[in-house]
C-alpha cells in the first residue's frame with residue numbers, strides 16, 4: 001500500500017501502477033485520490049474501469065465490527081502485547097504519553113470511549129472525520145501529486161504531513177490545485193493488519209488508557 005501511494009504521485013508511475021496493482025489497492029481512498037488529482041483523463045478512465053466492479057469498501061462492515069466486539073468480550077487481550085502493537089502500527093501518527101507522533105489526535109484518555117466505539121475508530125476510520133484531519137490531494141504545477149494532512153502555513157509555503165508522519169513543504173506558488181477529500185489519513189484495512197488476537201491485545205492496552 002505504501003508503494004502504491006508513492007507511485008500514484010507522478011503520471012509515468014501511475015500508469016505502471018494501474019497495470020500492476022490489484023483493484024482493491026487502487027480503490028484505497030488515498031491511492032484513488034492521488035490518481036484522480038493527477039487530473040489526466042486517461043488515468044481517471046482506466047481507474048474507473050478497474051474499480052467499478054468492486055463491492056463497496058464498507059460492505060459487511062457492521063457485521064465485522066460486531067464479530068470483532070464479540071471476540072474481544074470472549075477472549076480479552078494482553079495489554080503489554082497491545083502496547084507493542086501500538087508502537088508498531090499507530091505511533092507514527094498517534095501519541096500516548098510521551099511516545100509517538102502528533103499527526104493524528106493525541107490518544108491519552110482514549111480508554112474512556114469503551115471497546116465498541118474504539119473498534120469503530122480503528123476499523124472504520126472514514127466514518128466521521130474531523131475536518132482538521134481530512135486528506136488533501138495537492139497537484140503541483142510540475143505535474144506531481146502529494147496526499148496528506150494540511151498541518152500549517154509558513155510564509156509562502158504550506159506544510160503537509162503524509163501517512164508516514166513525514167512533513168512536506170510545498171510553495172503555494174507551485175500548487176496548481178488543492179482538493180480536500182472526505183477521507184481520513186488513517187489507513188483502512190487495519191482489520192487485516194490486526195487479525196485475530198492482535199486486535200484484542202491492542203484494545204486491552206487502549207482501554208487501560210483512562211487518563
Ligand code: HEC
Pocket residue numbers: 086089090091092093094103104105107110118121122125126128129130133162163164165184185186187190202
Ligand atoms: C497514517 C496515520 C495514522 C495511523 C497509522 C493511525 N491513525 Fe488513527 N487517526 C489518524 C487520523 C488523521 C485521525 C483523525 C481523523 C479520523 O478520525 O479518522 C485518527 C483517528 C483515530 C482515533 C479517533 C481519535 C479521536 O479523537 O476521535 C483513534 C481511536 C485512532 N485513530 C486509533 C488508531 C490506532 C489504534 C492505530 C493503530 C492501529 C491508528 N489509529 C493508526 C491517523 C492515523
